[in-house]
Every structure is written in C-alpha cells, then in structure tokens.
Amino acid sequence: MSTLVEFGTLWRMRTTTGRGGGRVGRPAGSPPNREAILAAARTQFAERGYENATIRGIAAGAGVDPALVHHYYGSKDQLFAAALRLPFSPREVVPQLLAGGVDELGEAVLRLLLDVWASDPSGGVLVGLVRSAISHEVAARMVREFFTVPDGPAPRRWRLTEPAGTPGRRTYADSMRLDEDQRALLSKARIGMLAISGRLPLVNPAAFHFGGDALWMTTSRHAAKLALIRRDPRAAFLVTPERRQRGHGVLLQGMLEAYDPRSVRSQVRAALQGPGFALSLAGYALKNVAFIGGYLMDLPRIPADWWPHNRVLLRLRPDRVGLVPPMRTPPAAPARPAGVPGQVAAVVARQRSAQLCWQASGRPLLASAAWALDGPDALAWLPAHVPGPPRDDAPAALVLEHHHPIRPTRMVGLCLRGRLVLEPAARAAIEERYDGPLPAEGTAVRLVVARSTWWRGFEVRSRPAVRPAPAPARVR
Numbered sequence: 001m002s003t004l005v006e007f008g009t010l011w012r013m014r015t016t017t018g019r020g021g022g023r024v025g026r027p028a029g030s031p032p033n034r035e036a037i038l039a040a041a042r043t044q045f046a047e048r049g050y051e052n053a054t055i056r057g058i059a060a061g062a063g064v065d066p067a068l069v070h071h072y073y074g075s076k077d078q079l080f081a082a083a084l085r086l087p088f089s090p091r092e093v094v095p096q097l098l099a100g101g102v103d104e105l106g107e108a109v110l111r112l113l114l115d116v117w118a119s120d121p122s123g124g125v126l127v128g129l130v131r132s133a134i135s136h137e138v139a140a141r142m143v144r145e146f147f148t149v150p151d152g153p154a155p156r157r158w159r160l161t162e163p164a165g166t167p168g169r170r171t172y173a174d175s176m177r178l179d180e181d182q183r184a185l186l187s188k189a190r191i192g193m194l195a196i197s198g199r200l201p202l203v204n205p206a207a208f209h210f211g212g213d214a215l216w217m218t219t220s221r222h223a224a225k226l227a228l229i230r231r232d233p234r235a236a237f238l239v240t241p242e243r244r245q246r247g248h249g250v251l252l253q254g255m256l257e258a259y260d261p262r263s264v265r266s267q268v269r270a271a272l273q274g275p276g277f278a279l280s281l282a283g284y285a286l287k288n289v290a291f292i293g294g295y296l297m298d299l300p301r302i303p304a305d306w307w308p309h310n311r312v313l314l315r316l317r318p319d320r321v322g323l324v325p326p327m328r329t330p331p332a333a334p335a336r337p338a339g340v341p342g343q344v345a346a347v348v349a350r351q352r353s354a355q356l357c358w359q360a361s362g363r364p365l366l367a368s369a370a371w372a373l374d375g376p377d378a379l380a381w382l383p384a385h386v387p388g389p390p391r392d393d394a395p396a397a398l399v400l401e402h403h404h405p406i407r408p409t410r411m412v413g414l415c416l417r418g419r420l421v422l423e424p425a426a427r428a429a430i431e432e433r434y435d436g437p438l439p440a441e442g443t444a445v446r447l448v449v450a451r452s453t454w455w456r457g458f459e460v461r462s463r464p465a466v467r468p469a470p471a472p473a474r475v476r
Contacts, residue, residue, distance in 0.1 A: 034072055036062040041083045054422055055079070063071050077153035113456040178321060182250045185239055186210040190288060191403050192239040192317040194316075195357040196256070197232045200417040200451065203357045203366070203399045207291050208237070212276045215252060215316040216284045221260060224460075226312060229256045237316055238324060238355065238366035248325060251387065253363055254318035261312075281313070296408035298457075301409055306458050322387040327368035330436030335373045337400075339466055340414060340454045347412040348400035356380050356445075358396040358420055360388040364434070371398060372433045376465050377450050378416050379426040382439035396420045398447050409457035418450040 035098050042063030044053040055076055060065040073079040178186070183438050187210065192204045194217065202225060206217045215237050219225060228237070235256045240249035260264040285292065295302070304310065334349040356369040369380040378398045382389070390396065401413030426444040431437065453462040 001307060007152070009120075009226060022430040037064065037069055037072060037079075038083055041079050045080065045083060045352070065286065070358065102173075103266075133440045162250075178250075181247065182321065182323075183210075185241060185250055185439040189239045189241075189293065192237050193239070193355045193357075193366055193399065194225075195236045195366050195397070196228045197234040197359065197362065197364050198228050198395075200395050200419075201357045201359055201364050201397045201454070202228060202396045202417070203355060203415055204455070205399075205401055205403050205413065206237075207288050208239075209287045212317070213279040214280070215318070216280050217314040217316070218284075218311045219314055220435075221310050221312045226258060229258055229314070233257070234363055235316055236357070236364040236366050237318075240324070240368060241326070248323040248369065251324050251366055252316065252318040253320045253365075254316050257315045257317065259313040259315065287295075290406045291408065294404070295408050298407060298409040301457070303458050324367050324387070325383045325385050327353050327383050329370050329438075330434045332434045334431060335371070337373060337414060337416075338376070339452060339463070341456065344412050344414060344454045344456055345403050348414045351400045351402065354380065356382060356390075356391040356396065356402075356447075358394045360390070360394065363388075365390075367396075370430055370434065370438055371400070372430045373399070374426075374429060374446070376467050377418075378447040379430050380445050380447060381427060381430045381438050382443045382444075382445070384440050386443075389443055390420050390422070390445055390476045392420065392422050394420045396445075396447055412456050413454065414475075415453045416447060416449045416451075417453065418448045421446045421448060 002349070024476050034160035037058065041053070043060050043061060045259055048057075053076070054071050055066050059069050070077065073082055093305040149378060177395070190207055192208050192215075193203055194204045195201050201241045204225070211215045233256045234253075236251060236253045241247045259270055261267070276388070299307070329352040329414075332352050336345050336349040338345075340348075353368050353371075354364055354371040356371075357364055357366045361364070365386070367382055367386045369382050371381070372379045375411050395417075397415055397417045398417060399413060399415045402412075422443070423446040424444050426446055427438065427442075430444065451462060451464055453460065455461075
C-alpha cells in the first residue's frame with residue numbers, strides 16, 4: 001500500500017507544473033527519500049525556528065512535492081518530532097560523562113554539547129531545538145517530552161482523559177485555571193497528601209510548593225514511591241484547610257515527573273524549562289524554609305538515603321482540579337490499629353479524620369473521611385458530592401497521620417491499602433466512635449485491608465495484613 005501511495009505521489013510530481021511551467025520536484029531518476037526530507041527539515045528548523053518553518057519550504061529544500069512530506073510524516077508536529085533524533089544515544093554517552101565523577105559532570109556535559117554543536121550537520125539539530133523551543137510552545141513541549149522518554153522501546157502512554165469519540169487520544173493541559181481561594185489555599189498550606197497510582201495506591205504526606213501551574217516536592221531516590229512513579233506516573237494531590245478554617249479542599253490530578261540531579265537527561269530537561277524552573281525551586285525553598293531548618297536540625301538522625309545528595313525533585317503537572325467537600329467530625333474515641341509499633345498506634349488512634357484514596361478510571365482520587373476499625377479492616381464515611389464516588393472492588397488506601405510543623409523526624413502515619421466494598425450498614429459502626437452525628441448524606445465503605453505501611457520519621461515499614469484463620473468446618 002505504501003508503495004502505491006508513493007508511486008501515485010511521484011506520478012503527480014511528474015505531471016504537475018508550476019506557474020512558470022517548470023516541473024515541480026526532483027528530476028526523474030532521483031527519487032526522494034525520508035533522509036532528504038529530514039535533512040531539509042533540520043535545516044529549516046535550525047534557520048527559521050518551528051513557527052516560521054513550513055512544509056512547503058521543507059519540501060522545496062528536499063526537492064520533493066509537499067504531498068510526499070505529508071505522506072511520510074503527517075503534520076509539521078510529527079516531522080519536528082522525527083527531526084529531534086540526536087546524533088548520539090544518551091544511553092551510550094552517559095557512562096562516559098559519569099566516568100570522571102559527579103564533580104566533573106558539568107564540564108563533561110558542556111564539552112559534549114559544544115562538540116555536537118560544532119559538528120555538521122549535528123550542530124544544526126541543536127540550534128533548531130533551542131530556537132524552536134523558544135519560538136513556539138508546542139515545539140517546547142515536544143522537546144520536553146523527548147527528553148522525558150528514555151531510550152529503548154516506546155513507553156506506555158497514559159491517558160489522563162479520553163473524550164467520547166476519540167479513543168486512545170491523550171489529552172494533557174500545560175496549564176489550568178484556579179480561582180483566588182484555591183490559589184490562596186495552595187499558597188498558604190505547606191503539607192498535602194500525595195497519592196500515587198498502582199495495583200494498590202500509595203498515599204503519604206509531602207511538603208510542597210505550587211508555582212508555574214505545577215506542584216513541586218522532593219523525595220529520596222531510594223524511596224519506593226519513585227519506583228511506582230516510573231512505572232505509572234498518574235497521581236493526585238489533596239490540600240485541605242486547617243481544622244480551624246472553613247472551606248473546601250483542593251484536589252489536583254495529573255502526571256508526576258522526576259528530576260534526578262545526577263541524571264544528565266534530567267539536567268537537560270531542567271535547562272529546557274528556562275528560568276521558571278529555577279524560580280519554582282527557589283519558591284519551594286522559601287516556602288518550606290522552616291521545614292528545611294528542622295530537617296537540618298535532625299540531619300544526624302536521618303538515614304543517608306534521605307540526605308540532601310540523595311534527594312530527587314518531583315513535579316506534578318495537573319490537568320484537572322476539583323473541590324473536595326470538608327469533613328468536620330466531632331470528637332472521637334481512640335481507635336488503636338493492631339500490628340504496628342505502640343508509638344505509631346497511639347498517635348494515629350487519636351486522629352478524628354482520615355484521608356481516603358481510591359482509583360476511578362485509572363486515576364487516584366482523595367477525600368477526607370470519618371473512620372473506624374473493624375478487626376483488620378477499616379470503615380470510612382465519605383461526605384456527599386465527592387468527585388468520582390468509589391465503587392465496589394476499587395483499589396484504595398486509608399491514611400492516618402500526624403505531621404509536625406517543622407520536624408520531619410516526628411511525622412507519624414499509617415497507610416492501610418486494599419480494596420473497597422460499599423457497605424451502607426457500616427455507618428452505624430462508624431458513628432459509635434464519635435460523640436456526635438455524622439453528616440446526613442454520604443457513602444459508607446469497608447476497606448478490606450491487604451497491606452499496611454507505617455512510618456515514624458524516615459523509618460518506613462510495610463507488611464501484609466494479618467487475618468484470623470477461618471474456623472475449620474465441623475464434621476458430622
């Protein structure tokens with residue numbers, strides 16, 4: 001089929017004449033090919049930038065009909081993506097760059113870029129990348145995505161939203177709109193709850209900064225969450241007002257990206273972000289200066305895996321924002337979980353509300369909930385009007401945690417992970433724990449716990465849920 005299409009295109013090129021009567025395209029006997037088109041495209045993007053480069057101009061430079069360019073590469077976006085192929089493989093050059101150690105990494109990267117820049121035609125490729133990324137946002141996003149994708153087989157493309165009638169289409173917004181109240185909450189709050197997708201979602205608290213329409217956080221390169229993010233970057237982040245304040249919480253959903261300072265790819269991606277990247281890092285440091293101070297105070301007690309040289313930057317680029325109704329709970333009796341250290345159990349037992357996470361359409365959702373325990377399982381009551389109410393057998397997690405305002409070593413929490421069962425009768429068992437009634441409207445669920453993860457400062461442990469063995473059947 002491809003041969004027939006190309007033959008038809010070439011026949012039109014032979015029989016089509018320009019305004020001056022001249023023949024358009026290459027002379028007979030010199031068939032066009034992909035490499036000629038790519039070479040012309042790199043020249044056009046390098047000299048004119050993405051915005052001013054045209055398919056017609058690229059076709060003229062390659063000596064082919066514009067129809068053949070569309071046949072091989074479709075749109076200008078797709079042609080630009082094909083032209084992004086660098087004259088070296090990051091997988092091959094990274095070991096060479098790291099051979100001199102981290103101290104010489106900056107000089108090695110600069111030397112590599114200068115060598116490539118000076119070569120021909122490779123220098124034109126890099127010039128074209130920079131000029132196009134500066135001149136056009138679509139090209140800039142394509143460059144960022146190019147440096148996000150590792151070498152090797154094409155990774156799975158996660159669909160954040162899939163409108164009806166467009167199966168397989170990946171829709172992703174580079175920015176979104178927040179009202180003044182939502183921005184004020186994101187600006188004032190320092191701790192939120194990060195939920196990461198997976199077979200069973202993982203949820204834990206994180207200090208953050210909101211800037212450049214993205215959430216910025218840090219973690220250890222040895223943390224389990226980093227492996228989960230690389231496997232499935234879909235995530236959500238919930239920020240709620242302080243207990244004494246009124247108002248809805250803000251739920252942000254999107255894709256997580258990791259920036260490792262030791263990775264050449266991450267350094268290049270960060271450089272392509274421009275000054276906004278550095279400004280966001282400065283905003284994170286300024287907003288969390290007290291928390292960073294507490295971190296430095298406790299540094300001798302913090303494991304080396306969590307020291308500054310082992311930190312990795314996380315960025316959540318939201319594509320959806322939602323309001324989460326508040327959950328105002330009356331005083332409650334302690335509910336002490338089993339199978340966790342005494343200090344952890346004592347702290348989480350006093351928490352009036354929990355954060356319940358569940359997955360809907362492959363995306364994690366979070367909301368505050370009233371809770372109680374029933375043996376190894378947890379019961380939860382969600383207020384009405386939560387976005388995407390949970391369904392039976394949905395993967396879920398319930399988080400109970402206490403965070404210190406400045407000392408990360410004094411943060412304590414428990415994450416129960418399993419699957420949900422809708423259980424309206426559980427409302428009565430949950431109300432028994434509280435000194436007052438729960439909201440009239442809502443949803444009661446049971447979390448059938450499969451695994452529990454607890455943390456005390458930077459000490460993290462996880463284990464399967466322990467369930468009583470079923471009673472043996474009686475023999476008659």
